[in-house]
Amino acid sequence: MIYLTEFFSAFLTAVMMENLLFTRAIDIPNLYKKRSFQQTLIVGALLTGIVTVSSIPAYFLNGLFKSHAAFVPYMTLSFLLLNGAVFLGFYFGIRRFLPKLFSLMEKFLPFYGVNCVTLGTLLIAARLSSGTKFLSFFGYCFGSGVGFTIALLIMWSIRQKMSLSHTPKTFRGLPITLIYLGIVSLALFGLIGNQLPA
Amino acid sequence: MNLTFVRKYNRFLRKTDGIFTHNPLLVLGLALPLAVIPSYGMTAMVAVSAAMLICFVPTVFIASIIGKRVSSPWRVILYPLISCLLLILSRSVVQRISVLIFDTLGVYFSLICVNSLLMYSVEQVLPKKPLDALAFALRQWVGASLVAFLCAVIRELLATGSLWGITVLKDVPRLPVAQMALGGFILLGFLAAFCRLVHRIVLTLTLRAGAAQNENDLADKERSETQK
Amino acid sequence: MNSTIHHAPYIRHTESSRTIMSDAAIALVPLYFMSYFYYGSRVLLVGGVSILTCLICDWICGYLLQRKLNLRDLSAAVTGIIISMMVPPAVPLYVVVAADLFAILVCKAPFGGTGKNLFNPAAGGLAFATICWSNQMFLYTQPLQRLPMQLDETVTYLQGPTATLKLGGIPRLGLTELLLGNFPGPLGSTFTLIILACLIYLIARRAIKWYLPVSFLIPVAMIAAYNHPFGVSPLESVANELFAGSLLFVAVYMLTDPATTPKYNISRILYGICAGILTMVFRYISPLEMSAVFAILLMNALAPAFDCFCEWLLPKMQPVNNETALDEGGNQQ
Numbered sequence: 001m002i003y004l005t006e007f008f009s010a011f012l013t014a015v016m017m018e019n020l021l022f023t024r025a026i027d028i029p030n031l032y033k034k035r036s037f038q039q040t041l042i043v044g045a046l047l048t049g050i051v052t053v054s055s056i057p058a059y060f061l062n063g064l065f066k067s068h069a070a071f072v073p074y075m076t077l078s079f080l081l082l083n084g085a086v087f088l089g090f091y092f093g094i095r096r097f098l099p100k101l102f103s104l105m106e107k108f109l110p111f112y113g114v115n116c117v118t119l120g121t122l123l124i125a126a127r128l129s130s131g132t133k134f135l136s137f138f139g140y141c142f143g144s145g146v147g148f149t150i151a152l153l154i155m156w157s158i159r160q161k162m163s164l165s166h167t168p169k170t171f172r173g174l175p176i177t178l179i180y181l182g183i184v185s186l187a188l189f190g191l192i193g194n195q196l197p198a
Numbered sequence: 199m200n201l202t203f204v205r206k207y208n209r210f211l212r213k214t215d216g217i218f219t220h221n222p223l224l225v226l227g228l229a230l231p232l233a234v235i236p237s238y239g240m241t242a243m244v245a246v247s248a249a250m251l252i253c254f255v256p257t258v259f260i261a262s263i264i265g266k267r268v269s270s271p272w273r274v275i276l277y278p279l280i281s282c283l284l285l286i287l288s289r290s291v292v293q294r295i296s297v298l299i300f301d302t303l304g305v306y307f308s309l310i311c312v313n314s315l316l317m318y319s320v321e322q323v324l325p326k327k328p329l330d331a332l333a334f335a336l337r338q339w340v341g342a343s344l345v346a347f348l349c350a351v352i353r354e355l356l357a358t359g360s361l362w363g364i365t366v367l368k369d370v371p372r373l374p375v376a377q378m379a380l381g382g383f384i385l386l387g388f389l390a391a392f393c394r395l396v397h398r399i400v401l402t403l404t405l406r407a408g409a410a411q412n413e414n415d416l417a418d419k420e421r422s423e424t425q426k
Numbered sequence: 427m428n429s430t431i432h433h434a435p436y437i438r439h440t441e442s443s444r445t446i447m448s449d450a451a452i453a454l455v456p457l458y459f460m461s462y463f464y465y466g467s468r469v470l471l472v473g474g475v476s477i478l479t480c481l482i483c484d485w486i487c488g489y490l491l492q493r494k495l496n497l498r499d500l501s502a503a504v505t506g507i508i509i510s511m512m513v514p515p516a517v518p519l520y521v522v523v524a525a526d527l528f529a530i531l532v533c534k535a536p537f538g539g540t541g542k543n544l545f546n547p548a549a550g551g552l553a554f555a556t557i558c559w560s561n562q563m564f565l566y567t568q569p570l571q572r573l574p575m576q577l578d579e580t581v582t583y584l585q586g587p588t589a590t591l592k593l594g595g596i597p598r599l600g601l602t603e604l605l606l607g608n609f610p611g612p613l614g615s616t617f618t619l620i621i622l623a624c625l626i627y628l629i630a631r632r633a634i635k636w637y638l639p640v641s642f643l644i645p646v647a648m649i650a651a652y653n654h655p656f657g658v659s660p661l662e663s664v665a666n667e668l669f670a671g672s673l674l675f676v677a678v679y680m681l682t683d684p685a686t687t688p689k690y691n692i693s694r695i696l697y698g699i700c701a702g703i704l705t706m707v708f709r710y711i712s713p714l715e716m717s718a719v720f721a722i723l724l725m726n727a728l729a730p731a732f733d734c735f736c737e738w739l740l741p742k743m744q745p746v747n748n749e750t751a752l753d754e755g756g757n758q759q
Contacts, residue, residue, distance in 0.1 A: 017711070025234035025379050029314040032227050037734070073289060076308040077282050084275035091271045110274035111317055116231055116309050123305045157731035158544060165542040168491050170398065174227045175391035179536050182383030183545050184727050186553050189380060190720025191712050371520070375558045384532060391536070 007139035010128075014143025017192050018124075021151035022185040026120045029111040031155075032177055040156045042101070044149025046090070046112050048142065051121045054079075054086040055141035059134050062126045079122045080114070087113030117148055154184060201411050204404050216337030222315050223345040224390040229315040233346050234382035236306050240362045243350040245292045245299050247343045249310050252288035255335045257281045257316060262323040262331030277320045281311040315342060349385055353377055446684060447501045449633040453624035454507045454679065457614035460607070465515040466572035469613055473510040475519055479526040480506030487535035501540045505529055508548035508679055511614035512672055512719070513555070514566045515573055516581050521559050525551035545726045546683050549719045556716050564589065564715050566610035584610040587670040588715040596658050597670055604669040615675035625678045634682040637691070641698030642677045642705075643668065649706040673705070676718040686726045692739070693732035700732075701725040 020026045028047070035043065058079060065075045091109060095102045102109070121144040125137050158180055167176055211219050222228045232250070236242045257280050261273075268276055285308070292299060292307070300307060319338055323331035354360065356376035359367040375381050461469045484502030489495045509525050529551030537543045556563050565583035567573060573581060587597030587609055599609055607616035615621075628634045647664045654663035668674060681687070681701060688697050701721055708717035 023379055025231050025382065026309070027230040027314055029228070029317045031230070031314070073286055076311065077279075077286065080275075080278055080282050080311065084279070087275070088271060106270075110271050113271070114274050114278055114312060115317070116312055116314065119312050120231075120305055120309050123308055127305065153731065154727050157728055157734070160734060161544055161730040162537075165538055167538050167542070168536070170391050170395045171387075171536045174225065175387045175394065176536055177227070178383050178387030178390060179532060180544060180727070182380045182387060183533060183550055183723065185378075185380040185383055186550065186557065187720050187723035187727070189378065189557055190553060190708060190714055190717065190723075373558060375554070378557075380557075387536075 003135050006133055007135045010136040010139035011143035011146075014121075014140045015147035015150065016188065019147045019151055019188055020117055020120065020144055021148060022181065022188045023192070024120070024124075025185075026116045028115045028117050030108060032174065034159070035152075035156060037153075037156060040152045041149070042105070043112055044145070044152050046109075047117055047148055048145025050083070050086055050090055050113060050118050051145045052138070052142045053090075054083050054118065054122060055125065055138050057082055058122045058126070058141075059137045062137070063132075065126075066132075075126065076119075076123065079126075080119060083114055083118050083122065087118075117144070121145070155181075201407055204407050207400070207404075214337065216334065217341040217344065221341045221345060221393070222318075222338050223342050223386065224393050226318070228318050229313050229342055231306055231309055232313055232315075233342070233349065233386060234379055236303060237346045237350040237353060237382060238357070238377040239354045240347075240350050241296050241299065242303055243343075243346055245295050245303060246306070246310065247339075247346065248295070249285060249288045249292055249307065250339055250343070252291065253281045253284040253310055254316055254319070255332070255339055256284060258319045258323055258335035258338075259328060259332045261320045262326050262328045266324055273320065274317070277316065278312045281316060285311045345386075345389065349382065349389070352385060353381060357381075444498065444500070446633050447504055449628060449631050450504045450679065451500070451507065453628050453633075454504070454511065454614075456620050456624060457511060457617055460617045460620055461511075461515070461614045464569035464607070465567070465613070468573040468575055469515055471575060472513065472515065472517070472519070472522055472613060473507065476510035476522050476526055477503050477506035479523050480509070480530055483527060483530040484534070484540075487530060488539055491535065491539055499540055502530060502534075502547075505534075505548045505551070509551050511675065512548075512552050512612050512716075513563065514611075515613045516565065516567050516577055516583065517562055518577065521555050521562055524558065525555035527551075528554040541685050543685055545723055546680050546686050549680055549722045549726070552716070552719045553723055556714060556719070560714060566612070568610055569608055586610045586612075586715070587666070591666060591670060592709075592713075592715050594655065596655055597666060599666075599670065601665060604665055609670070611670075612672055615672035616669070618669045618674055621674050621678055628678070628682075634678075635691075635694065638682050638687065638694050638698050639677040641695045642681055642702045643674070645699050645702030646673065646706055649703070653710075667706075667709075671718075672716070673718050676722060680719070680722050686729060688729045688732045688736070690733060690736040690740070693729075693736040696735075697725060697729060697732050700728070 014020075018024065028043075061078055061082065062075075065078070087110075091113065094105075094109070121141050124144075125140045128136065128140060155177075162176065162180075171179070216222070220226060223233045232246055236246045257277055260280060261277055264276075289300075296302075315338065319335060323334060326334065351361065353376045355367060356373045358377075359365055359370055359372060373381075376385070458469060458473055480502040481500070484499070485495060485497065488499065506526060509529060510522060513522055513525070529547035532554075533545050533547040533550035534540075534543045537545075564586070566586045567581060568584060587599060588611075590597045597609075603609055605618045607618065609616070625634075625639065629636045646667060650664045650667035651660035654660045658666075681698065688694050704724060705718045705721040708721050712720070714720075
């Protein structure tokens with residue numbers, strides 16, 4: 001029961017309170033690309049999958065690095081290599097087992113494999129005070145992926161409405177996107193109050 | 199406004215592509231984590247810019263040299279790897295800016311090696327020659343740094359009334375929300391809108407100059423025909 | 427033969443954006459009377475400053491966007507009234523002005539102005555003020571004491587029952603106190619009886635649909651009854667949660683903003699239910715006392731998703747009728 005609580009508290013923290021896009025402003029390449037609902041879910045599922053699978057070896061690497069203080073600058077390098085290895089596994093796995101999906105996404109798949117979200121989640125989870133427990137680490141990584149998927153869905157939803165109304169030409173496109181990202185970030189700040197995340 | 203000036207202005211824009219046109223932060227929307235969170239203060243922004251110069255520009259240069267010899271999935275791992283190695287080298291340079299810089303920047307320093315600006319530029323320079331790619335990377339870096347510096351100055355002044363820790367504005371009320379993520383997003387959004395407004399005004403004046411020139415040409419032609 | 431030419435439109439509806447906005451404004455003015463009775467004329471100063479700032483800002487933005495001044499558009503006045511209702515009566519005026527400016531300049535004008543906004547401007551302005559000045563936004567005063575126009579040392583600041591609820595305590599207020607708003611609270615959003623009367627007026631005028639506030643309040647009541655603290659009956663817990671803060675005001679005036687709610691009935695009901703659940707989640711997790719406003723902002727972002735869900739769902743509920751029609755007129759194939 002304690003384990004479930006650890007997992008869920010880390011999961012909920014990652015999804016709502018420290019949402020990667022709205023609170024920490026971590027993006028992926030092609031964030032503003034127009035996507036349909038299914039495409040958004042596929043991108044989100046891919047990111048969540050890569051982050052969750054990389055979190056398992058990352059936990060053990062983190063334990064190894066924390067015990068030897070001189071290796072801390074190399075933590076980024078090792079997480080990047082781990083992330084790359086997991087991404088390659090996903091890439092060749094999708095090419096082998098899901099050829100239809102692969103043919104749709106071949107051009108953009110590499111960008112969703114190694115990016116700020118996947119690497120950033122591992123690094124942030126490693127810095128958490130509860131990162132020494134496996135279920136917290138795993139729950140945080142899984143929650144980050146799910147939280148980013150929800151953020152992408154919110155952006156998709158807002159885009160549906162914006163496409164129907166007449167935005168002023170000065171604000172069309174990127175400016176209004178940044179403004180509504182800021183307003184949703186304001187809404188989520190109601191959850192964390194005045195504490196800035198590290 | 200005459201057309202000679204317009205032509206000179208367009209030539210200037212073509213040469214500064216990446217700084218004033220196609221700015222990576224305000225037009226392309228790349229490098230969001232580096233623009234929104236670390237630009238809360240000048241020290242952090244100087245550190246991030248220095249690290250970007252050491253990591254981003256050489257990586258793009260190497261990408262243009264290697265070109266298409268490396269296939270797609272391996273490219274995405276190779277270039278962040280090169281950038282990460284350069285980042286480890288840049289730590290010694292960045293540490294001289296401030297002792298606590300790595301604590302305040304947190305994870306954003308490490309995210310420089312995989313940021314979306316790097317991924318975008320690496321794909322763009324594949325068909326280019328190395329020197330062109332170097333110029334492209336430098337222009338992108340200057341464009342991103344300029345905008346981020348402006349954001350950093352505005353946000354630090356609004357939130358703490360100081361620049362680089364030195365108090366500048368004493369009696370002005372403080373707005374701590376400027377240093378949060380939402381302040382960064384909204385400030386960037388309004389800056390992007392302002393740049394687009396300036397661009398549209400210049401376009402309108404260009405069109406008017408062209409229309410005026412057309413009318414002058416037509417009037418000259420009629421005059422020469424009546425004289426004949 | 428003389429025939430006068432009339433211009434289109436020939437079919438005129440009695441309802442227009444002006445009538446909807448004036449209905450909302452009429453439903454908000456009685457709250458000023460009650461607030462004046464409790465707190466004195468400072469209420470009118472705060473309300474006046476808020477309304478004027480919003481109107482002037484909206485007119486300037488409207489002129490910049492459309493190149494013509496539309497002085498008949500008074501929707502910004504409703505935003506100003508709502509913002510002034512949810513701030514404490516002893517709040518410094520710059521907080522109100524900042525909230526108004528943020529509401530119009532960031533939440534309304536960049537999206538296109540009246541009717542095209544995605545987020546409720548009043549909610550955005552209040553959220554901004556709460557984050558920036560979270561101390562001043564929650565310092566209330568005792569009702570039935572006249573507040574001076576200029577705030578000075580004679581004003582004693584108190585915490586409201588929402589602070590007690592946030593700390594896990596039990597505000598021991600009787601039902602009469604709760605319904606009349608006779609406790610330290612915001613300027614005008616705790617007068618439950620008047621708000622309920624205004625709700626009936628708005629429903630009768632068809633300015634809002636009855637199921638939207640009801641679908642918001644039912645999950646809140648159920649969660650409050652289920653999570654009642656030890657020593658408090660479920661009904662008392664429900665009364666505390668619903669009436670001790672601005673929740674009812676938000677449900678009647680901010681949730682039902684016509685520009686930001688979904689369009690289909692099913693999606694509106696789902697929207698209300700999700701907003702209610704999200705409000706209670708924010709109440710339990712957030713350190714700030716004002717939770718409904720943030721939940722409304724987040725739900726405004728998701729409102730188009732509810733519409734898309736409804737558009738996906740409705741065709742699936744209809745094929746039963748289409749099949750029987752084809753069988754009867756089978757020759758049409």
